[in-house]
């Protein structure tokens with residue numbers, strides 16, 4: 228039985244809507260993008276959503292809207308993908324890492340305040356694997372120090388914190404629709420915010436910093452004339468990807484139910500093995516279950532790479548989320564980090580294996596994955 232790490236799930240209706248765009252004569256940002264933005268804002272319960280061509284672009288434009296300056300600091304964690312910190316580096320500003328909590332691998336909110344100083348401008352909490360961070364505490368800290376909260380919600384379509392959807396919690400929230408995320412547009416991203424002037428700024432920055440009238444050129448009211456009001460970027464999405472996004476958003480809740488079911492199957496089968504730490508939802512949290520990252524503990528920790536190799540030999544694809552940023556050459560060299568500088572992140576990474584989770588993965592496949600994993604561990 229061959230098990231891929233991920234498989235996108237695109238239905239027939241979505242295929243047809245893409246064909247419709249292809250035949251419409253309008254391929255770039257247009258009415259489909261507007262419709263997807265409107266539906267997405269409704270879905271996460273906020274007023275504004277701005278689509279861009281990647282999750283990285285979403286994060287970058289939030290930093291640009293903040294007018295981040297060289298030497299400024301932005302607090303985040305090392306337990307994330309390259310994008311979260313690189314968007315800070317773009318401005319010659321400094322990503323300041325705070326170690327993660329042992330249970331969720333999210334930012335340890337208790338350690339944030341000790342890293343805040345006069346140069347701190349923003350916090351980027353990463354909702355790792357789709358499990359929301361302790362947002363009440365983080366928002367309080369941000370209020371106290373007048374900082375912008377930009378959530379990295381790449382794993383969160385959808386996730387809920389105390390009954391509220393991620394996307395309506397912080398000042399702005401960045402989603403990714405990369406090929407293997409909860410919902411996909413091939414490549415794509417979204418910024419959501421309750422702040423309409425921030426949304427306007429990001430909408431202009433995603434298209435060369437053009438004035439509002441020019442940004443609306445694709446609408447009937449638009450004119451040929453444009454003014455460049457800021458140094459912007461070329462991050463606007465296509466209507467082709469927006470059409471895929473609309474189809475995926477319709478399925479987002481049923482995808483979510485399937486991922487929850489898969490997480491429950493893994494939990495049932497793995498929870499009694501003391502050497503394996505499995506992810507659990509904290510109270511008041513409804514995770515997206517984008518990923519199911521298990522951690523080999525104690526004696527087993529050192530065997531992680533061998534276990535992955537053996538699973539691959541048995542045609543079971545797994546992954547590792549993430550190799551912490553401070554262990555990567557660029558950050559280690561630039562900031563002279565040692566692995567033990569962020570001990571929780573470092574320790575978690577050593578034993579971590581991400582198991583497959585995606586709609587369509589059935590209980591027999593989960594049985595097969597778990598059976599092989601246990602067999603390998605007993606060897």
Ligand SMILES: *Cc1c(COP(=O)(O)O)cnc(C)c1O
Nearest residue numbers: 281282283308310381403404405
């Ligand atoms: C995927 C991902 C991103 C970047 O999204 P892209 O759409 O690939 O640019 C950012 N942060 C995290 C945590 C991610 O997993």
